Amino acid sequence: LNEDAWWRSAVIYQVYVRSFADGDGDGTGDLAGVRSRLPYLAELGVDALWFNPWYLSPMKDGGYDVADYRAIHPAFGTLAEAEKLIAEARELGIRTIVDIVPNHVSDQHPWFRAALAGGPERDLFHFRPGRGAHGELPPNDWTSQFGGPAWTRLPDGTWYLHLFAPEQPDLNWAHPAVRQEHEDILRFWFERGVAGVRIDSAALPAKDPRLPDLTEGRAPHPYVDRDELHDVYRSWRRVADEYGGVFVGEVWLPDSERFARYLRPDELHTAFNFAFLSCPWDAVRLRTSIDDTLAEHAPVDAPATWVLCNHDVTRTVTRYGRADTGFDFATKAFGTSTDLALGTRRARAAALLSLALPGAVYVYQGEELGLPEADIPADRIDDPMHFRSGGTDPGRDGCRVPLPWAAEEPYAGFGSREEPWLPQPADWPAYAVDRQLTDPASMLSLYREAIRLRPAFGDAPLTWLPAPDGALAFTRAEGAACVVNLAPTPAELPEHSELLLSSGPLDDAGRLPQDTAAWLRA
Numbered sequence: 026l027n028e029d030a031w032w033r034s035a036v037i038y039q040v041y042v043r044s045f046a047d048g049d050g051d052g053t054g055d056l057a058g059v060r061s062r063l064p065y066l067a068e069l070g071v072d073a074l075w076f077n078p079w080y081l082s083p084m085k086d087g088g089y090d091v092a093d094y095r096a097i098h099p100a101f102g103t104l105a106e107a108e109k110l111i112a113e114a115r116e117l118g119i120r121t122i123v124d125i126v127p128n129h130v131s132d133q134h135p136w137f138r139a140a141l142a143g144g145p146e147r148d149l150f151h152f153r154p155g156r157g158a159h160g161e162l163p164p165n166d167w168t169s170q171f172g173g174p175a176w177t178r179l180p181d182g183t184w185y186l187h188l189f190a191p192e193q194p195d196l197n198w199a200h201p202a203v204r205q206e207h208e209d210i211l212r213f214w215f216e217r218g219v220a221g222v223r224i225d226s227a228a229l230p231a232k233d234p235r236l237p238d239l240t241e242g243r244a245p246h247p248y249v250d251r252d253e254l255h256d257v258y259r260s261w262r263r264v265a266d267e268y269g270g271v272f273v274g275e276v277w278l279p280d281s282e283r284f285a286r287y288l289r290p291d292e293l294h295t296a297f298n299f300a301f302l303s304c305p306w307d308a309v310r311l312r313t314s315i316d317d318t319l320a321e322h323a324p325v326d327a328p329a330t331w332v333l334c335n336h337d338v339t340r341t342v343t344r345y346g347r348a349d350t351g352f353d354f355a356t357k358a359f360g361t362s363t364d365l366a367l368g369t370r371r372a373r374a375a376a377l378l379s380l381a382l383p384g385a386v387y388v389y390q391g392e393e394l395g396l397p398e399a400d401i402p403a404d405r406i407d408d409p410m411h412f413r414s415g416g417t418d419p420g421r422d423g424c425r426v427p428l429p430w431a432a433e434e435p436y437a438g439f440g441s442r443e444e445p446w447l448p449q450p451a452d453w454p455a456y457a458v459d460r461q462l463t464d465p466a467s468m469l470s471l472y473r474e475a476i477r478l479r480p481a482f483g484d485a486p487l488t489w490l491p492a493p494d495g496a497l498a499f500t501r502a503e504g505a506a507c508v509v510n511l512a513p514t515p516a517e518l519p520e521h522s523e524l525l526l527s528s529g530p531l532d533d534a535g536r537l538p539q540d541t542a543a544w545l546r547a
């Protein structure tokens with residue numbers, strides 16, 4: 026495959042810096058921690074690292090509230106250190122992707138502070154008078170993604186728009202200075218050697234200037250997927266092309282045709298495909314999801330991407346381990362319980378499935394360790410989603426817990442001298458990297474083997490093979506095939522094929538048991 030097209034089939038590892046590794050022992054992960062673990066990432070075999078926002082930030086939303094897009098958060102390190110990290114990773118063959126947040130800034134960003142002081146920077150945001158006799162009601166009926174109204178009132182009586190937390194005021198993308206600034210920010214990071222940019226909330230930045238009520242129900246939507254965005258991303262693409270940089274958009278859209286409109290030779294190279302996050306563990310549904318994804322990408326010649334989890338969703342082994350327990354007469358409710366052994370088996374099979382599909386695969390830190398979702402004690406929750414939902418949503422901290430590196434060390438080897446910013450569950454040492462490295466049956470060993478063997482699938486398209494009910498089988502280049510069995514009946518493997526890797530043991534008759542995947546070569 027052409028070097029320039031590395032992103033078409035890359036394995037991209039997502040680093041949530043705050044929880045990856047603590048280099049200076051203060052309880053928060055940092056760039057020193059990442060640098061010290063680069064050999065681990067190289068041995069895992071990943072092609073690129075995507076860093077969640079590592080910029081200066083009051084951390085009201087895990088860094089998605091950016092106060093300065095050109096400065097590294099002091100708890101993480103310095104800009105010079107980031108440059109070193111980018112160069113050191115590149116020497117190991119690993120590219121870097123940074124996370125740009127165009128929809129909003131922190132309320133501590135100099136622009137918003139100047140706007141609050143009454144400067145012309147007000148035009149860079151959405152300030153409006155309220156409704157009601159005394160302006161005491163929000164300007165419209167929009168709600169925040171984290172719950173509650175999307176508006177906050179200032180002491181002077183005006184309101185400002187925030188689709189997320191109040192500390193994340195939305196930018197006015199109709200203003201030329203906003204566009205100019207973001208193109209400069211892209212240049213700033215491409216100049217520092219980054220190979221790509223993730224675009225946060227990529228379908229949200231443009232707003233209907235009338236800011237109409239949602240209940241007006243008029244199309245197009247006043248803030249989701251507006252046509253103006255395509256012009257913005259076309260000018261971003263011209264910047265990226267100067268540096269050979271690539272984009273991955275976080276484009277949450279239910280309509281696949283609207284989604285594909287972002288994937289153009291003159292717009293975004295790729296976008297996250299979140300379909301597996303909501304797809305049940307069912308052979309027919311998975312196959313349909315894969316076919317739909319491939320079909321929506323084919324006409325625009327963009328590679329598909331595959332995502333099993335990220336920093337916003339319940340960890341994979343927990344999600345796949347949720348078995349509906351039916352009606353519970355004690356609580357008079359339909360309950361769900363989590364069977365982690367089942368979830369882990371399925372997550373292992375899902376890993377082999379994703380890594381065999383055509384396109385790029387994202388691996389979220391800890392996914393390769395099979396970490397479950399953690400329960401966070403109420404008094405330690407950090408995520409604004411929890412607070413803004415009035416406490417009904419547990420928030421996203423359960424998938425953001427500091428990683429276990431060494432079973433025998435304090436805080437499972439995360440590197441902290443004091444308790445890390447989020448507490449680790451008591452069984453975290455059992456998942457530690459050092460334990461898993463010496464266990465050929467561990468999740469980490471499976472990911473390492475799978476990433477090493479993945480080139481066997483080449484860059485050829487997928488062809489489905491006949492498979493028993495409840496199983497999936499497909500082949501790609503040079504006769505490499507993947508079989509996943511979701512059914513209780515063991516599946517026969519194709520004759521005369523060599524087993525490259527399986528997510529669990531075969532049965533005594535050499536068949537593939539339930540919730541197991543295998544890679545084969547004819």
Ligand code: TEU
Pocket residue numbers: 086089126170189225226275277336337338421
């Ligand atoms: O998420 C965008 C987004 O749409 C979220 O509301 C997402 O649906 C939710 O987190 C799912 O649980 C991005 C980031 O990934 C997220 O971490 C940020 O909080 C958000 O943008 C605001 O920048």
